[in-house]
Amino acid sequence: MDLGLTVPQTVMLSGYRTLSDRWALLANVGWQNWNDFGYVQAGVEHTGTTTLDLAYQDTWHGALGVQFRASNHWLLAGGFAYDSSPVDSEDRTVTLPVGEQWRFSLGAQYQLSRSLSAGAATTFLWAGDLAVDQGTDASLRGRVSGAFEDAWFVLMNLNLNWQF
Numbered sequence: 001m002d003l004g005l006t007v008p009q010t011v012m013l014s015g016y017r018t019l020s021d022r023w024a025l026l027a028n029v030g031w032q033n034w035n036d037f038g039y040v041q042a043g044v045e046h047t048g049t050t051t052l053d054l055a056y057q058d059t060w061h062g063a064l065g066v067q068f069r070a071s072n073h074w075l076l077a078g079g080f081a082y083d084s085s086p087v088d089s090e091d092r093t094v095t096l097p098v099g100e101q102w103r104f105s106l107g108a109q110y111q112l113s114r115s116l117s118a119g120a121a122t123t124f125l126w127a128g129d130l131a132v133d134q135g136t137d138a139s140l141r142g143r144v145s146g147a148f149e150d151a152w153f154v155l156m157n158l159n160l161n162w163q164f
Contacts, residue, residue: 013032
């Protein structure tokens, strides 16, 4: 089996502004070309290929954050981000039930030595209600209808940075 997949192009513009010796402001805006990602080519040897149109559309992203230098060793960070949905509600599938996303994050970094730091962060991602209504088509899969209600995730990260 072959599966052709186009990874979306991304354009991101980011900024960092020092407000004082303790505070900094971070921001970014971006665009992703999900429209091309929505065309998936699948094929089975000796039977040919088919291209599925998942009706994806381009998305926009925006984020704001702050950093606070609590001491020479501690750097604290927080922020939020928004991503628009790559699909309209009527085109959402159970294979990839995505919609708009809101993310809220907090993190901390501790400088262990001049070249070594350790950090931790957590993000709460809220995706809201994701209705799915896939009707029948030429395949034998039938109709799938329902909703992912109040969809959310908690993401956690631990990191160790070594500068050499």
